[in-house]
Amino acid sequence: MKELLEKNDLLKPPKIGEIIEGKIIGKGKSSVFLDLGPFRTGIIYGKEFYAVKDKLKNLKIGDKVFAEILDLENEEGYIELSLSQASNKLIWEELKEKKENGEIISVKILGANKGGLITKISDIPAFLPVSQLLPEHYPKVEGGDTIKILRELQKFIGKELELKIFSLDQQSDQIILSEKARESEKIKEILKNYKVGDVVEGEISGITDFGAFMKFLPAEALAKAGGPALEGLIHISELDWKIIEDPTEIVKIGEKIKVKIIDISGNKVSLSLKALKKDPWITLEKKYKKGDVVSGKVTKFNPYGAFVQITPEIQGLVHISEFGTKTKMEKLLKIGEKYNF
Incomplete structure (x- = not known):
């Protein structure tokens, strides 16, 4: 936001589209007048006035606001301004700063669909995809039943989650959020203690049609201490040497097992149960x-x-x-x- 405002040097003549600060010097039934210092007087009126009418009610003479320049000189000689467009620009600039700084933001979940969770940031729709949830929040539904997945996601409605901004698209008014990104650096640090080939013990924490999730047992202590829980995926093809249709043929939720780490990519861990079993092909x-x-x-x-x-x-x-x-x-x-x- 600071960078955006610094572009409008007071010594330079204003331009259409710039954000400018002004002091309210007059209020009418359908217009507000702003003192713009050396740039004469600005006015917010017409549809721009009615777009922010409720907000303007709370402002008084002498208050300072930011507005966007729509016209350098209208028929009455005023600089025509928009409070709503300026607010929108400043909001997006602030969101960009939060993303660049990796800032963690707290949001309230307002809705859910089978693809993820829905919320808003400064009245802008935001979406948290299922793939960006932390392992402990991921809906591990057997068979990948979309109705059951939706029911699990709906449990988050009304709850506050700590998230990071994953991506921004101002043109389409789209914000994508991530819960995983919040802990990604911590998880990467913890994973430095592991390497491919290590045998680890864990507990089956979820089963889907494509495999089973296993929570590392040492991670439970880390989670209690405020650290992220570590989970890895045992793909269905890595559960056993034989071809299986359903992971529950091999493992059950809550079962404690030992597995081998076969890949570590970023903060994703791939595990294998069959790697610890005798290879029948020999x-x-x-x-x-x-x-x-x-x-x-x-x-x-x-x-x-x-x-x-x-x-x-x-x-x-x-x-x-x-x-x-x-x-x-x-x-x-x-x-x-x-x-x-």
């Missing part, structure tokens, strides 16, 4: 060789072919090209039946 390679006939149970079809379970942990794919078409494949094979391949 045994399979010793038992079978190319060209061997194997017996297996058909578990499912997809556009690429049929999945066949050879051992409890290993499944193979019989490619669709072996049958010609999906229809022929489904005529020759039945799910749940065993065949030699």
Whole structure:
């Protein structure tokens, strides 16, 4: 805001679009007059007056306000001003400063949709996407049910959250907020104590259709001390060597497990449970060789072919090209039946 106002040096003639400070010297039923010092007298009237009528009621003679110059000289010789446009410019300038300084702001959540939380900052709509929530606030809904996700998000309505401004778009009046950004630096510092390959213990804190979230047990003490909780994701493909449809086949919420860190990117941690399990492919390679006939149970079809379970942990794919078409494949094979391949 300071930089914006410094642009309007009092020694320079005013320009349309600039913000200027003036002192109220007169108030009428539909107009307000401002003393602009060496730049004569300014006036707020017409639609610009009615746009801020309620605000002007609280102002008195002698009060100073900021206004934007709309016209350097109207028909009556006054500099035509806008209080509402100046306020809007100053608000956006202030928001830019807050973003650049990484300032944490407190906002009240006013609404929710399946994509995130809705609020306002200085009457400007603002949005907090689900992806920008802290792990402990992320709606970990099994199956990714959008109705259940919305219900979880609606629990935040009326609550105050400490957030940072993630992005600003003045042209579309859009503010995107982030809760994760508030703790990102702290989390990065804590993660310096970990490296890829470390085995860590934790508790399953949430399950979705794409995997399971695990809260690091040491992070609980950090959270109590005011530090951020650490959570990592075990992708469904990293839960077990066998192909699974539902993460709850392997883990349950509240279950304590050990996992291996397989990636740390920024403040995101990727974990693997199967990395601590014996690799069944090693045994399979010793038992079978190319060209061997194997017996297996058909578990499912997809556009690429049929999945066949050879051992409890290993499944193979019989490619669709072996049958010609999906229809022929489904005529020759039945799910749940065993065949030699």
